[in-house]
């Protein structure tokens with residue numbers, strides 16, 4: 292298996308990147324862990340050329356405004372279509388995506404997922420699929436609270452090494468909830484009204500001496 | 512009517528109070544540092560868009576001319592979208608049945624979004640249009656028009 296993992300997080304400090312944590316867990320229990328590269332620390336053109344040498348590219352990325360970060364799109368711009376199939380001894384080249392994001396529901400990812408499918412087509416790559424996980428923004432701060440999620444990511448990696456596919460059952464588990472249920476919505480609204488949802492945020496703002504400015508409108 | 516124009520090198524016959532040409536401007540990519548939410552609320556750690564932010568949140572409409580790239584918005588335009596996160600609050604609201612950012616400002620411009628380029632059939636164009644509609648819905652613009660540049664009434 293000849294797969295490269297690309298971490299699409301633009302975070303300046305990769306230690307704080309959830310995509311990095313996902314990437315490391317994805318390869319953690321593989322017998323032959325795949326190479327991982329960070330898009331942010333490479334020249335897009337060179338990295339695109341390098342990645343094209345692999346049978347499969349898996350991009351692990353944060354959702355930014357319902358899609359890939361600008362930096363990842365700049366990399367995608369540099370990917371050249373593969374020659375007509377079969378491009379490799381094992382068949383056509385393949386591309387897949389693992390998205391993790393802040394909002395809870397993975398329906399937030401539905402605008403970019405069909406694009407990724409069409410992108411694979413434009414590149415003459417087989418589309419491996421897109422794995423989605425919501426409510427992931429805090430993983431780097433509280434990795435222990437996300438043990439179950441990270442275990443699923445490692446299982447996804449093991450299954451991928453065996454089958455060269457994203458395991459449907461694991462993908463389904465990760466993608467929940469797709470939409471917020473009416474019960475969840477009622478609960479979230481109550482939590483909001485009593486002010487519980489923002490306790491953590493407000494603590495950070497206070498630590499930074501920015502609490503009083505939190506609603507500022509500096510540009511009018 | 513105050514108008515902001517965002518282009519990628521294209522000249523369009525419309526008068527603007529402010530123009531951001533992404534073919535010329537060097538806009539830093541967002542690095543996810545969250546300064547704009549937790550350290551200096553509303554202000555990005557990078558200062559290269561300060562003038563744009565001012566004109567955008569005080570405009571009645573924004574005209575955007577996008578060069579379709581691999582069936583999507585270009586990396587440069589996507590970076591601009593990412594860098595608009597300081598214009599919204601970190602709080603989430605659920606009144607529409609899904610997670611939405613809370614506006615930081617009282618209002619945002621109407622959007623006229625024109626695109627130029629090709630798509631993968633059969634649904635590449637629809638995927639693009641749905642995406643743009645969603646971005647500016649999330650960005651709390653009230654009226655959003657997305658059309659090919661050829662259909663713009665000058």
Ligand SMILES: Cc1cc2nc3c(=O)[nH]c(=O)nc-3n(C[C@H](O)[C@H](O)[C@H](O)COP(=O)(O)O)c2cc1C
Nearest residue numbers: 300308309310353354355356357392393394427428
């Ligand atoms: C500019 C920007 C835009 C974002 N847009 C979204 C979004 O549209 N939906 C969402 O659920 N999360 C969004 N997020 C949250 C990130 O996806 C989330 O924090 C992710 O875990 C960051 O991954 P990283 O640590 O690997 O960079 C956004 C974050 C930033 C900085």
